[in-house]
Amino acid sequence: MRVSVIGAGLGGLALAQGLRGAGIEAEVFERDPGIVARFQGYRLVLDPAGFQAVRDCLPARWHPLLDEIVMDASAEQLILDPRLNEIGRLGAGRTGIVVDRQVLRHLLLTGLTVHTDAALTGYDVLADGTVRARFARRDPATADLLVGADGVNSAVRGVLTPRTVPTDTGVRFVIGRTPLTDEFSGLSKAYGSKITGDGVSLLLGAMRFRTPPKQAAERLAPDVTLPDIGDYVRWAMILPPNGTLGEASAQEAVLSRMEGWHPQLRALIEQADPDNSTLLSIRVVEPGERWAPGPVTLLGDAIHATSPTGGNGANTALRDADLLRRRLIEAEEGRTDLLGAVGEYERQMFAYGAEAVRGSLAKLPAFAPEAKLS
Ligand SMILES: Cc1cc2nc3c(=O)[nH]c(=O)nc-3n(C[C@H](O)[C@H](O)[C@H](O)COP(=O)(O)OP(=O)(O)OC[C@H]3O[C@@H](n4cnc5c(N)ncnc54)[C@H](O)[C@@H]3O)c2cc1C
Numbered sequence: 001m002r003v004s005v006i007g008a009g010l011g012g013l014a015l016a017q018g019l020r021g022a023g024i025e026a027e028v029f030e031r032d033p034g035i036v037a038r039f040q041g042y043r044l045v046l047d048p049a050g051f052q053a054v055r056d057c058l059p060a061r062w063h064p065l066l067d068e069i070v071m072d073a074s075a076e077q078l079i080l081d082p083r084l085n086e087i088g089r090l091g092a093g094r095t096g097i098v099v100d101r102q103v104l105r106h107l108l109l110t111g112l113t114v115h116t117d118a119a120l121t122g123y124d125v126l127a128d129g130t131v132r133a134r135f136a137r138r139d140p141a142t143a144d145l146l147v148g149a150d151g152v153n154s155a156v157r158g159v160l161t162p163r164t165v166p167t168d169t170g171v172r173f174v175i176g177r178t179p180l181t182d183e184f185s186g187l188s189k190a191y192g193s194k195i196t197g198d199g200v201s202l203l204l205g206a207m208r209f210r211t212p213p214k215q216a217a218e219r220l221a222p223d224v225t226l227p228d229i230g231d232y233v234r235w236a237m238i239l240p241p242n243g244t245l246g247e248a249s250a251q252e253a254v255l256s257r258m259e260g261w262h263p264q265l266r267a268l269i270e271q272a273d274p275d276n277s278t279l280l281s282i283r284v285v286e287p288g289e290r291w292a293p294g295p296v297t298l299l300g301d302a303i304h305a306t307s308p309t310g311g312n313g314a315n316t317a318l319r320d321a322d323l324l325r326r327r328l329i330e331a332e333e334g335r336t337d338l339l340g341a342v343g344e345y346e347r348q349m350f351a352y353g354a355e356a357v358r359g360s361l362a363k364l365p366a367f368a369p370e371a372k373l374s
Helices: 010-021 048-057 060-068 101-109 155-160 182-190 213-220 250-255 263-270 313-332 338-366
Strands: 002-006 025-029 043-046 071-075 078-080 086-089 094-100 113-115 120-125 131-135 141-143 145-148 167-179 194-197 200-207 232-238 278-284 296-298
Touching: 002 010, 002 131, 002 141, 010 025, 010 048, 010 101, 010 313, 025 141, 043 048, 043 101, 043 200, 043 313, 048 060, 048 094, 048 101, 048 313, 060 101, 060 213, 071 200, 078 182, 094 101, 094 200, 101 213, 120 155, 131 145, 145 155, 155 296, 167 250, 167 263, 167 338, 182 200, 182 263, 232 263, 250 263, 250 278, 278 338, 296 338, 313 338
Parallel strands: 002 025, 002 145, 025 113, 078 194, 145 296
Antiparallel strands: 043 094, 071 094, 078 086, 120 131, 131 141, 167 232, 167 278, 194 200, 200 232
16 A cells, blocks of 8 residues: 655654554655744643554654653643733643654654655546645655645645635734743743733743753664754744734734733743744634545644644644554555545544534633634
C-alpha cells in the first residue's frame, strides 16, 4: 500500500510515522518552502489520550526522548485583573502534558520522506482506484490512498467535500513567546489563567522542558536532531472582535493595550521573541456532509478545526492519526480491505470530531464573549 499524506502538521506527520513503523510506504507533501519557514512555536496541552496517540505512532526507541521534552501541566485557571489580583475562576483546574509544537514536529519529521514546496492543487481518482495528487510546482504523485492533513484551509477538502467550509468566529488574537527567566517568577499564578482588562484578555502558559530538547536528543536518541530552544512563556492576547495590528508590530499592538498593567506583564511582552509573535484568527470547521468511502480522506483540522480555547485540536488530530494508522495496518495485513478501513475510520472520526468542535466552541465565550458561533 502507498499513502500520500498532504500536510506536515502534527496529524499528517504522526500518521506518516505510524505507517512507516508498520512498513507501509508513506510520503508527505508540504506546501511550505521549508520545515521552519514560518512561526510554529507555540505550546500545546495534550490530554493523556492525545499523548498516548502520538506515542503509539512513534517508534518505541524514541519514547524516552518524548517523555523528556514535555512537562506536566497543572493550572488553577483563575481570572485575574491587570494588576494580577484574583477576581474569579474560569472553571476547574486543567491538567495534561505540555509539548512544544515545533519540537514535537521535529521529532515526528525524523526519518520521513517529506517533500517541501509541494502545494497540492487538486487530485484525480484513476480508473484503477488509485489517486493522483497534483501540485503547483512538482510532478504528480500516485498512491492507493490520499490523506488530506492540510489544515483549516484544506485543498483536499475543497475537492472532496466543497460544501464543508470554515466559519470565521471573528476572534483575533496576537500570540508570541518570551524566554522564561527568573524575572518572571512572580507570574506563576498567571500561567493557565485569564488576565482581563481594557477590553482584552491575556493568556499565559509556561513551557519548561524536563531537559532542553537539543541536549535530550543528543543523550537519548542521537539519530534525532531537535531545535536548540529553552524554556519560555507563551502569551496570547485576545483582541476585540475583528481586531487588527494596523501598522504596529505584534508586540507594539499588545503593549498599547496594557497601559498601567503589572510591570512584569509588560516586561514579558517587551522581551518577546519578535520572530515568534504574530496575529492569528479563530476559524472552525464542523464536519457535516459525509461522502462515500474512497481513496481520499481527511484528518485533523482539515475536517474538524476547533477553537484553540478548547485545547483539543491537536489531541483530536493525533487521535485521527493513530486510528487511521491502526485501520490501515489491518488492511495491509488483509484483515479488511482499504475502503473498509477508511470507512471505519471516517465513521468514528466524524462522531468524535464533531463533538470536539462543539466542545471547543462552548468554551469560546469565556474568552471572547462577542464570538460568532454559527
Ligand atoms: C495558539 C494555538 C494553541 C493551541 N493549543 C492547543 C492545545 O493546547 N491543545 C490542542 O489539542 N490543540 C491546540 N491547538 C490546535 C492545534 O494546534 C491544531 O488543531 C493542530 O495543530 C492541527 O494539526 P493538523 O495536522 O490537522 O493541521 P496543521 O498543523 O494546520 O498542519 C497542516 C499542514 O498542511 C500544510 N498545507 C496546507 N495547505 C497545503 C496544501 N495545499 N498542500 C500541501 N500542504 C498544505 C500546512 O502548511 C501545514 O503544515 C492550538 C492551536 C493554536 C493556533
